[in-house]
Amino acid sequence: xxxxxxxxxxxxxxxxxxxxxxxxxxxxxxxxxxxxxxxxxxxxxxxxxxxxxxxxxxxxxxxxxxxxxxxxxxxxxxxxxxxxxxxxxxxxxxxxxxxxxxxxxxxxxxxxxxxxxxxxxxxxxxxxxxxxxxxxxxxxxxxxxxxxx
Amino acid sequence: xxxxxxxxxxxxxxxxxxxxxxxxxxxxxxxxxxxxxxxxxxxxxxxxxxxxxxxxxxxxxxxxxxxxxxxxxxxxxxxxxxxxxxxxxxxxxxxxxxxxxxxxxxxxxxxxxxxxxxxxxxxxxxxxxxxxxxxxxxxxxxxxxxxxx
DNA sequence: ATAACTGCAAACTTTTTGCTCGATG
DNA sequence: CATCGAGCAAAAAGTTTGCAGTTAT
Numbered sequence: 001x002x003x004x005x006x007x008x009x010x011x012x013x014x015x016x017x018x019x020x021x022x023x024x025x026x027x028x029x030x031x032x033x034x035x036x037x038x039x040x041x042x043x044x045x046x047x048x049x050x051x052x053x054x055x056x057x058x059x060x061x062x063x064x065x066x067x068x069x070x071x072x073x074x075x076x077x078x079x080x081x082x083x084x085x086x087x088x089x090x091x092x093x094x095x096x097x098x099x100x101x102x103x104x105x106x107x108x109x110x111x112x113x114x115x116x117x118x119x120x121x122x123x124x125x126x127x128x129x130x131x132x133x134x135x136x137x138x139x140x141x142x143x144x145x146x147x148x149x
Numbered sequence: 150x151x152x153x154x155x156x157x158x159x160x161x162x163x164x165x166x167x168x169x170x171x172x173x174x175x176x177x178x179x180x181x182x183x184x185x186x187x188x189x190x191x192x193x194x195x196x197x198x199x200x201x202x203x204x205x206x207x208x209x210x211x212x213x214x215x216x217x218x219x220x221x222x223x224x225x226x227x228x229x230x231x232x233x234x235x236x237x238x239x240x241x242x243x244x245x246x247x248x249x250x251x252x253x254x255x256x257x258x259x260x261x262x263x264x265x266x267x268x269x270x271x272x273x274x275x276x277x278x279x280x281x282x283x284x285x286x287x288x289x290x291x292x293x294x295x296x297x298x
Numbered sequence: 299a300t301a302a303c304t305g306c307a308a309a310c311t312t313t314t315t316g317c318t319c320g321a322t323g
Numbered sequence: 324c325a326t327c328g329a330g331c332a333a334a335a336a337g338t339t340t341g342c343a344g345t346t347a348t
Contacts, residue, residue: 022322022327043313058330063313065328079228084312098271101279109274114266118285121260122247127287130250134283136267138276171302171347192338207305212338233337304345314335322327 010035012089015074026050026057030065034075034089040106042084096134159184161223161238168221175199175206179214183224183238189255191233245283 012031016023033049041049047062066087069075076090078097095110114134122129161180165172182198190198196211215236218224225239227246235255244259263283271278 024321024328026329056330060314060331061329064315067314077230079230098274098276100276107274109270111266111270114263114270117260117263117266118283121258121263122285122287123290125247125256125258125287126290127247127249127285128290129285129287131286132284133286134267135281136271136276136278137280137282138271138274138278141272141275141277173303173346175304205305209306209339210304213303213340216339300346300348302345302347304343306342308339308341310339311337312335313337314333316333317331318329320327320329323325 012069012074015072016069019072019074021068021072025054026061027065029054029057030062034066034069034087037089040078040086040088042080042086044084046087096136098136098138101137101139161218164221164223165218168223170217170221174203175210176214178203178206179211183215183218183236186238189227189235189237191229191235193233195236245285247285247287250286250288 010032012035013023013028016027016031021027029050030046033046033053037046037049043059043062043066046066047057047059050057050062066075066077070077070087070090073090075087078086078088080086093110094115095108096114098107098109099105100107118132119129159181161183162172162177165176165180170176178199179195182195182202186195186198192208192211192215195215196206196208199206199211215224215226219226219236219239222239224236227235227237229235242259243264244257245263247256247258248254249256267281268278
């Protein structure tokens with residue numbers, strides 16, 4: 001495969017290199033799309049973004065790549081009710097998600113206090129916390145400009 | 150369908166009646182299995198329990214029934230990574246889940262403090278909390294009776 | 299009576315995989 | 324040049340659905 005090569009590297013591509021994954025043209029392109037994502041796209045969406053730049057990348061390859069990157073700890077996968085799983089970069093510091101129940105928009109947040117409580121709860125129940133998933137679902141409050149708090 | 154009838158009623162069956170669902174033999178049986186469940190079974194497991202008592206109930210019917218009951222707010226569905234969705238009664242008071250990462254066992258807990266923090270976080274971000282999902286993943290601590298910590 | 303429900307098989311959706319060929323380190 | 328990756332189509336896996344016959348109300 002030629003023509004996909006770009007000399008520009010990016011964070012995800014660097015991680016591939018570090019993990020010893022082969023840098024094929026397809027992977028470079030997928031890595032770039034992943035590096036640029038600021039949302040939480042599913043595999044179909046990723047494939048579309050990739051194909052927009054080079055239509056010779058198959059859906060299978062995107063599936064295989066994100067799966068591999070999840071296993072390598074580069075991406076985080078989020079299961080969604082009755083639909084396609086969504087991905088995001090795992091590299092960033094830990095955070096949880098607030099999901100706008102009207103629009104589906106995902107907003108990140110983190111709360112050390114909640115993290116601490118979680119560990120405490122697990123410990124009290126005889127467990128060591130090895131992971132968690134916290135999603136809040138909310139409705140936008142009116143943006144009452146007349147000094148609402 | 151006859152022969153499935155049982156005069157014994159149960160909570161879920163009562164809810165079906167209240168919602169105006171027809172009480173077929175299959176539904177009565179499924180309702181009974183659901184009422185008795187103390188775990189978080191998936192549709193296959195439910196079907197097996199049902200079929201153990203009467204093998205004339207199809208998997209489709211179980212799927213259709215739990216879906217309907219979820220829509221009616223009688224059951225809660227939990228999506229699981231790469232597998233089958235699990236169900237539990239929605240009627241019980243709110244709680245979250247601690248999942249044994251080794252065995253997949255699900256343990257319920259609740260923490261008013263975490264609940265409160267969640268509301269506060271949502272509010273600070275301009276949202277009214279309408280729901281949430283919290284799952285902790287943990288590894289059993291050694292139950293070392295000889296006091297090692 | 300008739301609208302709701304069931305069983306069966308087939309359809310669907312998302313994700314994985316076998317195979318063969320091509321590209322990378 | 325040995326291995327790993329890609330593309331394609333087919334298989335899995337979980338869930339839904341069309342249809343024709345049954346049943347609860």
